[in-house]
Amino acid sequence: MSLRLLEIFDAMMRSGTTVEAAEQLGISQPAVSNGIRQLEAQTGVTLFERLHRRLQPTEEAVALHEDIKPVFGLLRGFASRAQDMRQGISGRLRVISTPPLGHTVAPLAMRRFLKDRKGVSVAYDVRRLEHVVEAVQSGNADIGLALGLERHLAVNIEVIARTHMVAVLPKTEKSVGSTVSAQTLSRGDFIGLEIESRLGQLVRAAFERDGAPYNPRVEVRYCATAAVLVTAGIGTAVIDPYTAAFNRSIGIVERSFLPPIEVPAVLITRKGVPRSRLQHAFISEMRRALSDFQASGLQTGSEGSLRDEG
The missing domain is CATH 3.40.190.10 (Periplasmic binding protein-like II)
Structure with missing residues (x-):
């Protein structure tokens, strides 16, 4: 049984007319009528009766609709969730870093990243460099952060800032x-x-x-x-x-x-895997946090602005 036919049935039950159902689904009115006839033929059950120029759902239709309501609730939730992911306001991001960035600048970037993304969660870990590379390469982390590594055969390396020891x-x-x-x-x-x-x-x-x-x-x-x-x-x-x-x-x-001693701050990502909107958003905040660090004068002894800035 086609899910599309069930979708037409659900739209008819919620709207009450073929015109409104067609508008909801973005299809023609004849396509709705044809879909209902196909569903009735497949089930062997009369779903609607014409009364006073309107289609009235039968008792069987009401009972069947109660059974499929949860399915379409899930589908609508799925569509909404997918849209949030597409817009970068929902989902889960896995970040792993070596301690120099993981215990300093990266938490500031994460705070900004999460501020207006209530539907987003982050798995965050701080490990040694070899563990960071391994996690990204194996797909156990979406983003890796490290210092001093400019080339690696197994993963993508992108320099996002340069500084000195x-x-x-x-x-x-x-x-x-x-x-x-x-x-x-x-x-x-x-x-x-x-x-x-x-x-x-x-x-x-x-x-x-x-x-x-x-x-x-x-x-x-x-x-x-x-x-x-x-x-x-x-x-x-x-x-x-x-x-x-x-x-x-x-x-x-x-x-x-x-x-x-020049050391690059680098971003590590998996080869052959496109970046999600969440990844792009976090990387943008990481770049901003590193730029703020360099502009704040913390490297030359002026404290406070990076730590306290929201």
Whole structure:
């Protein structure tokens, strides 16, 4: 039995005339009449009787319509849901990020993204870089965010911002000028990033370019951990500026690092899969949050505007 015939029957039951049913469905009046006749032939049941030039539903029609009402309620709900998805105001988005962006700028982008999208939910996770790439490649995440990765054979990589690593020192440590070199940091206790990590490799390479020995007193996995240890007075570190800005209030001083280490903030998506409206909307908010970060002066020591802006 054709769902289209049931749709014509439902429209007739709700409107009462072939003219109104045709208008609801966007078809001709003869198509409605023909559809009703086909349905009656298939079921062997008389559905409408003509009384005083009107089609009156029979008792059998009323009973059958009660049975199919839930079906069309679901279909109307489906159509409405699909329209919301098409407009980017409903659905579910899966985002995974490495900690430098996942614990700093990305939450601001998510807050803005969700603000006027009450029908949208987000699955959000913060993991190591290899886990982020794997999740996107396997289809377990729609969007990945990371630092320092510009090429990968298994996924699409798109640079959405560029920045530089910064040196962080305890507030109790006296420092001169707005820059700190690898040579200067190598003369004291230094907190290094895990050498297997992408950012750790970049920091080590910068020390080598400057001819400075790279001998970390402590080695950590995440930039946020390094910031905490700097606050505790254990040493200095070179970390990403996002983590530095969002941890400045706990007691660290930020300085430009020489030689400069440029790091791209990148978007990771699955190859061969078109982006949904939700993905486009979140990416737009992520770009805006990164742009606000750079414009706010947080990288050079001015606090507040990015954290508090809605």
